[in-house]
Each structure stands twice: as structure tokens, then as C-alpha cells.
Amino acid sequence: MMNKQLKFIKRPEGLPDASTWTIETQPIPDIASGEFLVQQHYVSLDPAMRGWMNDSKSYIDPIAIGDVMRAGSIGKIIKSNHSDFQVGETVTGWGGVQQYAVGSEKNWFKVDTSLAPMPMYLGALGMPGMTAYFGILKVGKIKEGDVVLVSAAAGAVGSIVGQIAKLKGCYVVGIAGGKEKCDYLKNQLGFDATIDYKSENVFDAVKETCPKGIDVYFDNVGGDILDAALSRLRMHARIVICGAISQYNNLDETKGPRNYMSILVNRATMQGMVVMDYMPEYREAAKVMGQWLMQGKIKSKEDIYEGIENFHETFLRLFSGNKKGKLVLKIID
């Protein structure tokens, strides 16, 4: 039994190509006192990964060349030197893209797979769900009747953002790429309106779908879509900056929001959020989210691919948009 690992071996410029990573097979590591060994079933694929690959100051250290690719993960304990973590229990943490990871109590949490399947703990009940929850409630500060616009609305974060906003009595408009995704948002998730950025002029469509303007814009994409949202702010609007996937692989300079003066005119607030800041509140939020999922008030959708060897092509789906919901890779053989 060996440990297949995906090693990060070259910093990409623009969209990563296959030479960014390599697969290595190593012996399964030993565990020290207080540690446990996790056989990893699934790893999470998230847009934020692209940022971690750049050698620049950010909210987290860059991944070092030669390291196992950083990723959230979930699996089962198969060996333990920690009395609170038993063999057979399911845990989620930062195991990276490898089949076996050494865990400790510091960054790993036990989860109950009788309540939700493993992949959901990487989605609605994991980092994307927490991002949506704290982002729209604590930073977006939504209240009943607000007009809420969400980009990447069919994605892992956006789909939860929109559903929480609906639950709170907001009018919710989602921006996504393609008719299929837009239909899904409207028919399955209850969004009030959608904008297909691949076939519509987003500026015009924002005006049409939000005739009274926007109270909260939750941004996952940046670029022209952020500008379109800024052009239609209501007084005291809040813009949650959660990501900018349109810019992550940009080889030119990042495109700044040229309509930012709308922030002055409308006394708006643009605020950045990083989910890790809310870690002390995860447990409480996950409880609420779990109830919403069980009651069917929020739907979670995972798009699951298989095989650590297929990491690269699966990763590219984050940027092509060729995925449905939360992107997860099954890596257990």
C-alpha cells in the first residue's frame, strides 16, 4: 500500500498546464503521538487554489514548489495515536491532494456521514458553504426585501449564497454561464431571475432584472461583471468581494472596477472576506446549514470526478465553467 501524491512542481503563468504538477508514489507516512492517519476519499477543488499557487503575499502562504498540492479533503481514520479520534471515524481537514494524510486535532474535524454524504462536507457543509453563509449574512448584511445579485451563481459558493438570500426574503438574481445553469437556478433553486453571461449583455440584463438597483452584490468573478453590478447600485449597497475568477489566470494586469466611483455616489461599501476568519463560528453555522439541508430549504449539488491522475483536467473545469455545482475529486483507489 503506497501513497499517491500530487506534487506542485512549477508555478504557472496564466492558466496552469499539465507540467504544473506531477504524481509521486511514496510510502505511507508514520504518525507521531497525538496524530492519526487519514485515508482520503475526496479532495475539494476550489478557485482559491489558483491564488495559492502564486508567489505573492496573500491571506495564506503560497504553496512551496515540491509540496503536495494544498486542498481541503475528507476521509476515514485508519490508524490513530489520539484518544479522541478513533479508527473508522470520518474527518475533514487540509489533507492536500494525496491518498493518505497525517492528521492532528488542530485542523481536522469529525463529521457525521449518517447526516450527509462525504462530498457534501466539502461543499455546502464545508468551506464553500461557510463562505456563502458568512459572506452573505455578515458582510453582505442582507435583510428582507433586499435585491441581491450573485455571480458564479451556479457554483459551490454562489448557489448557497442565493438560496440563503431567498430564505431571508430577498429578491435574488443569479449570473451564470449557459441556459442549463440558469434553468437550474430558477427551476431547482428558486432564484427570481437569472442572467446568462454567455448569451446576454450583462450590463443591460442587470438593468432589466434589477430595475430598482442592487442592495447587495456578491462577487466571485470580478472583471466586467463587477463593473456591471457597480453601475446599478442602490444607496448604501454592499459589495462582498469573495473572489475574482475572471482575473486569476490573467497574464495582463488585473482589470480594476472602472465604475468604482459608484461606491462614492451611492455611499456603498466594498468589503473583502476570507472564510478562515470565521473559523470560531463554523460549528454554529454548520448546524444551521445542516438543518436547512435536511429540511430541503437549501439544495447542495456536487460534481464528482474520479482519480488523482485526473486532477489537472478536473481543476481546469473551475475556470472553463464546465461543471455543475461543487467540484470534488474522488482519490481513493
Add this chain to the structure above:
Amino acid sequence: MMNKQLKFIKRPEGLPDASTWTIETQPIPDIASGEFLVQQHYVSLDPAMRGWMNDSKSYIDPIAIGDVMRAGSIGKIIKSNHSDFQVGETVTGWGGVQQYAVGSEKNWFKVDTSLAPMPMYLGALGMPGMTAYFGILKVGKIKEGDVVLVSAAAGAVGSIVGQIAKLKGCYVVGIAGGKEKCDYLKNQLGFDATIDYKSENVFDAVKETCPKGIDVYFDNVGGDILDAALSRLRMHARIVICGAISQYNNLDETKGPRNYMSILVNRATMQGMVVMDYMPEYREAAKVMGQWLMQGKIKSKEDIYEGIENFHETFLRLFSGNKKGKLVLKIID
């Protein structure tokens, strides 16, 4: 006795030229019941005027073609049909660029010229002073020890922002154009450091003067200087968007802040402010500001020109930077 008025007759593109305005001479208007007639001594020249001249949705209606040019002003009551406003009293309000204006209790306030000279009521004790006060305290939320960076630091707003921040125990760095202005900030106003954007690389200079990064950036200019500030934010930094003078006459598209992702990385907040929102609190703020001025804790500097005929060339000083402190035009003959 006639009323010389500066009429706004053509919307400019880019920097306004002389054909934007014309001088007309009209009879002095009658006053109705409850009104009073103000002989105006000084009008205020502010960067915001440029925005009012565009035919676009903003925080205030655009100036209509043919109207008297909008401006804050100060003068003496020479005729009154209002029992609370007596002939001989000094009042400040929105009289526009004309020698006589009809006032009412709605938008005019009495001021005491035994405490401060008239021009100061258009500067530190007027709109620029209130902008600085509420902007740095309520939006910037400065606290002792904060590193505060201010652009257009020798201007009417920026010079007060920096002095208030010093009073509150902050480390204050001012950006201004030219050695003379920078020397003034350091030697007269007590700024800790300055950046001369005309002779220094602002990105490098921000790094040098704020080695630990910036807690609060008060922006009056936009453009590259905003980007330089964004590149050096500290965690939970606040960016006060008060103006963007570098962009007001821009015939191309506004330059958006390409470093805006620093807002995410540093969980920062960028917020727009318009001073009129704080009108209910002006009186209290003016009292505090008046005390600071009397105690010499804050210095006010007005740059006074003369003659309504010289409005246009005086106005251009706002954008060339060829002025020292608050720009005021004396229009009484």
C-alpha cells in the same frame, strides 16, 4: 446696483474651457415672505463642482444648462422678510456664483465672523472641513497608532484630514504635488512624512513611508495613487472614497483600481462618503472644529482670488494643483 451672475451654458468634455460659462448682469431679485437677500462676499471652489457639470446620475442633480453655476457661498443679509434673519448678519449657504442670492432658512446658516473670518467658513468650518471630519472619523474610523495615508494632502479636505488624524494619535503620511506643499505639511501641519507625487515614484514612496502598511487611506484622487495605497494595506484597512480628481476630466474611461483584490486579501473595506449625509451633525462637528482652530490644534489655509470674471481661471487651479489650501473666490465688487 445689478447682480453679476456666472451662468453654466455648456457641458464640458474633459477639462472645462472658458466657453463653459458666461457672465450675465441681471437685476437684483425680489424676495418673498420668509426669504432674505444675501450680498455674497465669497464663493467656494471645490473639485466636486466638476461632477455636478456632467449630465449623469450622481448624489445630486446635475446643474442645468442656463442655471447659475452651483457653489457654496457666504455673505451678509442686506434685506430680510424672515424674523430670525436680520440685516447685517452673516450667512452661508448654496448661493451659487453670483453677487446676490435669495436665501431661506432651509439651506442657509448664520455664522459668527467674530470667531473666524468669512473664507474659513467655506474651508475648515465649511463643507471641506465637515468632509474631513466625518470622513476620517466616521468612515475611516481611525484609532490611536493607525497609519493614515492621505492624498491631495495639502488641499482643503486632505489638510484637515491629516491634522485630525495627528490629533487622534495616528502616524500620518500626506501625498501632495511639489516640495513646497510637502514642506508645508511637515513643517506647518505636523505630518510625519510626505510623498511628492510629482518627483517620486508613489508605489516605492508608500512602501518607504509606511513600512508596516496602511490602516486608513483617505482618497481624494483615484488613479495610480489609489493603486499604490491598495498595494500596501494592512489587515482590516479602511479606504475612504471621498473623490477622484485625477479622473474627473478624463475623456477615456475611468481607471479602476487594479489592485482592488488587496481588499479581499486584507479583509479591507472601501466605502464612499458624501458629506451632505451628515448634515444633522454639522453643528456639533463645527463646534469641535472651531475649538481645535481656536486652540491652534488645527490650521486652516485659504487661497483667495478675486473677481467673478476670474472664476474660470481660478477654477482650473483645482485641477492643476496650482493653489495653496482651500480655494475661494471673492466676488463682492
